[in-house]
Amino acid sequence: MEGLNRIDLGLLRNASIAERIASVFPLWNEMGAVSILFNTVTRQAWDSQRVKVGELLLKRATGSIYDGRFTAAEDFLDQHIAEEEGGALVAYFYADGEPVCCLIGCIADAIGGAA
Numbered sequence: 001m002e003g004l005n006r007i008d009l010g011l012l013r014n015a016s017i018a019e020r021i022a023s024v025f026p027l028w029n030e031m032g033a034v035s036i037l038f039n040t041v042t043r044q045a046w047d048s049q050r051v052k053v054g055e056l057l058l059k060r061a062t063g064s065i066y067d068g069r070f071t072a073a074e075d076f077l078d079q080h081i082a083e084e085e086g087g088a089l090v091a092y093f094y095a096d097g098e099p100v101c102c103l104i105g106c107i108a109d110a111i112g113g114a115a
Helices: 015-024 026-031 043-048 050-063
Strands: 004-008 034-041 080-084 088-095 098-107
Touching: 015 026, 015 034, 034 043, 034 050, 034 088, 043 050, 050 080, 050 088, 050 098
Parallel strands: 034 098
Antiparallel strands: 004 034, 080 088, 088 098
């Protein structure tokens, strides 16, 4: 999909990208809730194709449950992707019936453009 890039860092094999993500999103990094399948999304793609991009990001997030790179979330009704502070794209989903969330990606500008 145009404007959506996955950074398969093994997430953290690329130290410079990992450091950028950690510095921009320190709380997510500290919680160990940065997905190994981290994605960048252009602002244009997010604004114009939010539903389609959100569905793909949610699929990637739920498909990586085995990594355990998520944290407990408040109760919510539907699985979704939300843009949060600083351009963070957070996946809210269920793992073993429990509500969880992870940083699945960000708006590319948040880490200095598409990596």
